[in-house]
Amino acid sequence: MEDLRIPIGFFFALLGLILIAVSFFMPTAHAPLTTVNINLYSGLTMLIFGGAMLWLARRRP
Amino acid sequence: MTLAPVDYVILALYFVFVLGIGWFVKRRVTTSEDFLTSGRSVPVWITSLAFIAANLGAQEVIGMCASGAKYGIMTAHFYWIGAIPAMLFVGVFMMPFYYGSRARSVPEYLKLRFDEKTRGLNAITFAVMTLFSSGISMYALGLLFQLVLGWSFTASVILSAAIVLVYTFLGGLTSAIYNEVLQFFLIVLGFSPLAILAVAKAGGWHGLQTRLAPVMTHSWKYLGSPSQNPMGVTVFGIFAGLGFVLSFGYWCTDFLVIQRALAADSMSAARRTPLIACFPKMIMPFIVILPGVAAIALMHMGTGYTLPLKPEGGYNYDLALTTLMAQFYPAGLLGVGLTALMASFMSGMAGNVTAFNTVFTFDIYQSYIRRHAPDKHYLWVGRMTTIVGIALSIATAYLARHFNDIMDFLQLVFAFVNAPLFATFLLGMFWKRATGHGAFFGLFSGLVAGGLTLGLTEAEGKGGWLGVHHVFPSSMAQNFWIAIAAFSTTFILTILISFATKPKTEPELHNLVYGFTDIKHDENVPWYKRPAPLAVIVIVCLVALNFLFA
Numbered sequence: 057m058e059d060l061r062i063p064i065g066f067f068f069a070l071l072g073l074i075l076i077a078v079s080f081f082m083p084t085a086h087a088p089l090t091t092v093n094i095n096l097y098s099g100l101t102m103l104i105f106g107g108a109m110l111w112l113a114r115r116r117p
Numbered sequence: 118m119t120l121a122p123v124d125y126v127i128l129a130l131y132f133v134f135v136l137g138i139g140w141f142v143k144r145r146v147t148t149s150e151d152f153l154t155s156g157r158s159v160p161v162w163i164t165s166l167a168f169i170a171a172n173l174g175a176q177e178v179i180g181m182c183a184s185g186a187k188y189g190i191m192t193a194h195f196y197w198i199g200a201i202p203a204m205l206f207v208g209v210f211m212m213p214f215y216y217g218s219r220a221r222s223v224p225e226y227l228k229l230r231f232d233e234k235t236r237g238l239n240a241i242t243f244a245v246m247t248l249f250s251s252g253i254s255m256y257a258l259g260l261l262f263q264l265v266l267g268w269s270f271t272a273s274v275i276l277s278a279a280i281v282l283v284y285t286f287l288g289g290l291t292s293a294i295y296n297e298v299l300q301f302f303l304i305v306l307g308f309s310p311l312a313i314l315a316v317a318k319a320g321g322w323h324g325l326q327t328r329l330a331p332v333m334t335h336s337w338k339y340l341g342s343p344s345q346n347p348m349g350v351t352v353f354g355i356f357a358g359l360g361f362v363l364s365f366g367y368w369c370t371d372f373l374v375i376q377r378a379l380a381a382d383s384m385s386a387a388r389r390t391p392l393i394a395c396f397p398k399m400i401m402p403f404i405v406i407l408p409g410v411a412a413i414a415l416m417h418m419g420t421g422y423t424l425p426l427k428p429e430g431g432y433n434y435d436l437a438l439t440t441l442m443a444q445f446y447p448a449g450l451l452g453v454g455l456t457a458l459m460a461s462f463m464s465g466m467a468g469n470v471t472a473f474n475t476v477f478t479f480d481i482y483q484s485y486i487r488r489h490a491p492d493k494h495y496l497w498v499g500r501m502t503t504i505v506g507i508a509l510s511i512a513t514a515y516l517a518r519h520f521n522d523i524m525d526f527l528q529l530v531f532a533f534v535n536a537p538l539f540a541t542f543l544l545g546m547f548w549k550r551a552t553g554h555g556a557f558f559g560l561f562s563g564l565v566a567g568g569l570t571l572g573l574t575e576a577e578g579k580g581g582w583l584g585v586h587h588v589f590p591s592s593m594a595q596n597f598w599i600a601i602a603a604f605s606t607t608f609i610l611t612i613l614i615s616f617a618t619k620p621k622t623e624p625e626l627h628n629l630v631y632g633f634t635d636i637k638h639d640e641n642v643p644w645y646k647r648p649a650p651l652a653v654i655v656i657v658c659l660v661a662l663n664f665l666f667a
Contacts (some may be wrong), residue, residue: 060163063141064302067134069455078123078319078449086453089420089444096311097566098310105119105306 057067061113075099118265118443124452131157131303131456132280134298135463139284142292149495152289153436153475154221155380159291163298164386165393168204168377169401170297173304174254174465175458179261180406182441183434185409186424189333189349190666192409193402194355197336197362201395201659204224206376207369207651208391213636215375215545216387217628223372224480232553233484238560239538240480242474243372246534248506249527251469252513256524258462259514265439266455274514277459281467282507286500290475293467295379300460305397307450307457308404311438314445315411319418328414337667349590350597362588362604366535370542384637385646392651399658412437451645466510474502529571529579529596536600537563544611547631551611552618559611567603574598 058073086096146152157166184192220226224243228236245581258277259270284292319325325334332346333338339346340355348357359660368391378390415422422444424432442454478499487494509575517524544551575581575588576595589595644650 060138062299063134063138064299067130067299068302068306070130074123074127074130074312075187075453082448087417087443087445087447089318089422092314094314094445095447095449098306098453102306105302 059113060088063110065109065113067106068102069110072099072101072103072106075102118439118451120455120538121300121448122265122454123449123456127449127452128456128459131302131460132407134299134316135280136283136297136525136544138299139287139292141533142288142295143188145291146287146289146496149499150476151291152496152499153471153478154376155291156287157380158382159294161381161386161389161393163294164377164381164390166301166397167294167297167380168390168394169398170301170304170464171373171377171468172465173301173401173461174468175261175462176254176257178304178308178434179257179459180457181402181405182409182412182438185406186412186432186437187409187432188346189329189335189410189413190402190406190407191332191336191339191346191348193336193662193666194359195364195640196247196398196402197659198355199661200368200398201655202360202363203394204391204398205655206365207375209648209652211369211542211546212378212388212391213384213634214629214631216379216381217634217636218382219628220477221379221479223370223375224270224476226486226629227541227545227556228480228628231551231556235541235553235557235560236480236484238557239494240476242534242564244278244476245483246339247373247469247473247476248532249508249513249524250531251466251506251510253516253524253528254462254465255510255519258459259518261439261458264436265443270518272513277463277466278507278511281463281470282503284472285467285507286503287476289382289499289503290376291470293398293471294377295512296467297377297464300457300464300533301397303453303457303460304402307460308408310450311441311445311454312407312411313369315408315415315441318420318445319414325410325414328417329410333410333413335667337663342592343594346592354594354597358594358601360599362536362539363597366533366539366600366604370535370538372476373468376472376475385642385648388444388648389646389651392648392655396658399655409442411435412441425449435466444585456530470503470506470510472501473506477502529592530568532596533567533571533600533603534564537567537603540604540607540611544608544615545630548612548615549630549632550615550620552615552620553616554618555611555613558614559607559609562610563603563607566569566606567599569596570599570602607658 075095076099079093081100150156181192215226218226218229220229224236224240227239253346255274262268262273263270284296340352341347344352374424381387381390412424425436427433446454478495483495483500537560541556545556571580572583573586574584574595576592579592623633628634
């Protein structure tokens with residue numbers, strides 16, 4: 057059985073990196089109703105989640 | 118709403134991974150059972166998440182957010198009184214018979230337990246229902262993306278259908294299940310920021326309570342009489358209609374979800390699948406319902422946010438989710454949000470297509486068209502059915518576009534179609550005396566009774582084409598009562614006819630009925646791997662949630 061944690065891990069790590077990059081290149085871009093830099097926080101969450109999935113897959117093959 | 122280049126990059130990245138998973142899984146598929154039932158080899162954490170993800174279609178996400186805006190936190194009953202108790206029941210009590218019978222599908226169980234005609238009735242209604250559901254879901258997707266992003270209806274329908282086709286054609290059920298798990302995480306991670314931002318902007322839970330009418334933030338307090346709450350229901354309607362009949366009907370008999378549990382690698386894993394799934398399911402209301410509730414508070418706050426109006430007047434609640442996304446998500450996360458929306462459409466569609474495949478190939482083709490062909494032939498039929506199923510879904514999507522009334526009608530029918538089936542299963546699994554004739558005629562009469570109730574009553578202008586004898590305050594109340602009527606008819610008639618007809622013998626019913634089945638109790642496994650302790654933890658959490666938001 058292929059380990060599903062690997063593709064999920066890579067997907068969310070990449071997605072997280074993209075969002076973090078967006079938050080650095082366009083720090084002033086935010087939506088009408090909020091000033092929170094939500095790209096950065098969501099990006100970090102996804103990067104951590106993706107990393108955790110990859111770590112679990114490595115630890116217990 | 119306009120998308121930035123980065124949003125398209127995210128959407129494309131998702132498509133690459135979805136197709137990649139299909140390609141990755143393809144190598145494992147060598148027999149028809151690999152393709153249509155995953156060869157009973159999927160780990161339990163994957164089947165659990167797929168169990169709820171298959172149901173987490175876009176109608177669920179958009180519809181729950183819309184109901185949150187329309188009815189308030191009362192919508193959570195769909196989870197806390199509806200889905201969870203039913204999921205506990207199917208895991209603890211019904212899975213031993215489903216999994217133990219080695220049936221490959223729900224209709225096949227009916228064939229083993231009762232007879233050929235009961236299987237045929239269920240297989241054909243189910244096949245028709247999944248095709249239409251998949252088509253209606255595609256139609257909703259096309260309409261939404263046209264409205265929100267200005268994409269062409271045909272382009273969004275064809276694009277999403279093509280992607281679902283490729284990955285289900287390659288890897289069959291395993292591929293669909295694996296992608297459902299990816300979709301599940303994307304939906305959770307993509308929509309939770311919206312719930313957090315919208316509720317925070319409205320002043321947190323306390324802010325919602327002070328800004329909204331009290332009925333919006335209480336789930337039980339206003340259920341004394343139908344006139345007190347916007348759903349027009351009472352405690353009895355919620356418990357019997359939604360909680361008992363509708364939810365048990367769906368979660369305990371619908372092959373779309375049962376199929377995920379049957380793919381698990383052992384009996385113990387199959388029983389734990391719905392139980393583990395209860396935990397994420399319990400917290401879904403915070404992700405899908407709360408933003409809708411917050412939307413109404415934001416409208417009262419003078420933030421400039423307002424729900425769009427329908428052409429015929431009144432708020433268009435179905436747009437609550439997407440309009441909130443436009444208000445709170447910047448480029449980047451907006452791409453994630455829309456990708457999550459696309460993902461939820463695709464998981465709903467793929468769930469329907471894979472369930473249709475199995476039922477068509479095993480219960481219709483192998484049973485009535487060509488019986489003893491080599492396995493390679495059925496694998497080929499399964500793959501071709503994927504193509505045909507998706508083509509028919511696309512056709513249905515266009516049908517829905519041109520004949521809105523027919524689709525409205527079908528959705529009303531699908532809402533109660535599982536209710537009588539639950540009576541059949543309840544008697545079939547727990548009463549040895551129930552017979553094939555009883556099951557068939559009971560089930561058939563239940564469907565007719567449901568249809569008649571729909572024809573004789575009216576709610577929000579729907580139903581009542583046989584003359585209006587009763588008017589319900591909301592279509593939800595109508596739906597609950599139709600389900601109760603259909604269930605009771607099947608339950609009573611099946612018992613009466615069973616007493617008049619000859620039952621099956623004990624050896625024929627081995628592993629199919631309570632009393633003739635050895636249910637293995639896992640003595641040597643740790644407590645967290647046993648169904649009963651898991652179920653107790655779920656019940657404790659459930660009671661706590663109901664009290665917190667009473």
